[in-house]
Amino acid sequence: MSVTLFYECLGAALLAIGLAGFATRSAALQRLLAVNVVGIGVFMWLVATAYDPVAPDAVPHALVLTGIVVAVSANGFALALLVRLARREAEADDEASPR
Amino acid sequence: MLLNFRSFDTLLEIGVLFLTLVAVRALGLVWPVRRLRPAPSPMLAGLVRLVVPLAVVAGAYLLWAGATAPGGAFQAGAVWAGALVLLRLADSPLVRAFHRNGLAAAGVGVFAAAALAAYVLTGTLLMYPRSTAGIWILVIEVAAAFSIAAILYRLFAAEPNAEMPR
Numbered sequence: 001m002s003v004t005l006f007y008e009c010l011g012a013a014l015l016a017i018g019l020a021g022f023a024t025r026s027a028a029l030q031r032l033l034a035v036n037v038v039g040i041g042v043f044m045w046l047v048a049t050a051y052d053p054v055a056p057d058a059v060p061h062a063l064v065l066t067g068i069v070v071a072v073s074a075n076g077f078a079l080a081l082l083v084r085l086a087r088r089e090a091e092a093d094d095e096a097s098p099r
Numbered sequence: 100m101l102l103n104f105r106s107f108d109t110l111l112e113i114g115v116l117f118l119t120l121v122a123v124r125a126l127g128l129v130w131p132v133r134r135l136r137p138a139p140s141p142m143l144a145g146l147v148r149l150v151v152p153l154a155v156v157a158g159a160y161l162l163w164a165g166a167t168a169p170g171g172a173f174q175a176g177a178v179w180a181g182a183l184v185l186l187r188l189a190d191s192p193l194v195r196a197f198h199r200n201g202l203a204a205a206g207v208g209v210f211a212a213a214a215l216a217a218y219v220l221t222g223t224l225l226m227y228p229r230s231t232a233g234i235w236i237l238v239i240e241v242a243a244a245f246s247i248a249a250i251l252y253r254l255f256a257a258e259p260n261a262e263m264p265r
Contacts, residue, residue, distance in 0.1 A: 062105045066112045069173055073119035076254035080123040083259055 007048035014041030028085060032078050039071045106225045110214060113206045113243055116250045120203055128257035130198050139189045147189045154182035162244050166233070172206075172240040176247025183252035194256075197249040206246025210239050 018037030025031050043064045050060035139147075158178035165171025186194050196202075213235055218224045227235040 059105075062108065065173065066105070066108050069112050070115050072251070073116050073254075076251075077119050077122050080126045080128050080254075080257060083128065083257075084126050087259055 004051045011041045011045030151182045172243040175244040179248035180251035202249045206243040209242035
């Protein structure tokens, strides 16, 4: 099995694991982590296609670097959303509980 | 590679980082200014004293070496953001300098200004004049590194506003 094919399969496996996690978990933080795993699977696949023993293709590498930064930003935003969601649920609980 | 051949991608990428900061603010999270605690634990203080200067130097090296080796603005900004997080955990007032919105916007601003200036000078957006391209890239990278560090740190340090609307 060639190097490219091996890491492409590994990337696809990570993507599948992440999707499965996203589909089966209901907790928000766990779903965010699952989406992260999907992203990492995509990055691994991209880097695998760029493999060449003599001169690796630099364009997918640049795409992955950009993708990592954007993924970090999206994570930051998603965590802010989670904070807001937790706030909202806490306030709903306060209202629902008997005084 | 990222700053000469894919400069447009990198410009938008820094723009996305800044946009994320704006979005987090729009969700109602803020950055209250805290007072320095009288005495952080000696272990934390020792760790900060050891790690932060090393991180500053490592980030500066990554920034400079990015021209010819793996490194560059994003890596330097990320290392510096780690140092800022550590300072924040120790409640150091040093982090306050990085709370300024102008600093977060400087990366996008300088990069966009350089893109427009290149357009005026050579007729193509982001086509730096070949003889001085290295200097252009360095200026952009320095501004971007500080900006990235500020944005990443503020994404970590954001807290829910006391009167957050539902």
